């Protein structure tokens with residue numbers, strides 16, 4: 148660490164807070180990425196900021212990420228003409244917003260498959276602090292942002308206010324119990340929340356509620372945890388997913404460890420479902436089509452990381468996207 152000057156250290160911390168990846172910082176500072184990562188790991192207080200710091204940093208990161216995505220949309224590069232205890236986990240999960248795949252693939256991919264239109268009414272289920280909600284709100288008429296954790300809904304509101312997206316209704320509710328207006332929604336965005344169904348029965352009920360709430364031809368775009376094995380080590384992409392029972396059965400407990408480099412950010416638990424089970428459940432409920440989709444990488448992500456990094460990501464992906472049309 149001795150070879151970083153105090154000024155350089157300050158610059159690194161500022162860039163980190165602005166959401167620049169370790170690699171991006173290294174490039175800008177003309178330093179080795181491992182030097183940057185090692186230094187950031189020593190800065191324990193980076194993960195202990197108070198609420199004000201958290202909101203400022205989050206907004207800076209989101210504005211940066213949204214600006215990049217929106218610039219692309221304007222250029223129509225992605226065909227957008229017509230995108231536990233979560234209170235306790237709040238700060239640590241927030242840090243996963245800068246996970247490389249979340250930054251450069253998940254937002255881009257979800258927006259691509261949702262393809263929001265100016266007249267669309269969309270529900271974002273398990274909306275968290277509005278990561279997908281606020282991006283979608285820019286392109287649609289109304290968003291129902293649903294989450295069952297009070298803190299997330301409050302923060303989603305705060306962040307939405309700063310990002311100037313007034314067309315969002317924030318709803319504190321369990322996704323399984325919310326009274327979805329019938330045949331009203333154009334799309335449902337469900338990233339990393341379907342796996343909170345505790346059984347195939349609950350999964351079916353959830354998909355049935357979604358079905359009833361969608362207009363004819365409305366679509367459900369889901370993003371689920373889909374490890375290939377009982378231990379899917381994807382640490383290069385900041386995650387290790389484990390099924391402690393050792394059996395890849397539907398409803399089995401799934402442990403998710405999310406990292407930044409070697410730092411464990413948080414451990415989450417949800418339920419594993421086989422992709423075939425998800426698809427069959429949807430088709431049994433009369434969805435007219437169900438398609439698995441590949442993750443897409445934003446042009447910015449392609450600039451930020453070498454092509455082998457993304458090729459390996461896509462080939463060894465521990466998540467799965469699907470689009471189900473009513």
Ligand SMILES: C[S@@+](CC[C@H](N)C(=O)[O-])C[C@H]1O[C@@H](n2cnc3c(N)ncnc32)[C@H](O)[C@@H]1O
Nearest residue numbers: 233273275278294295296299321322338339343
């Ligand atoms: C893993 S986070 C995903 C957040 C966000 N969709 C994203 O991808 O960044 C799961 C979110 O779903 C919420 N959640 C979990 N179970 C839920 C339920 N039964 N009903 C509504 N929200 C739920 C949690 O509070 C949390 O904000």
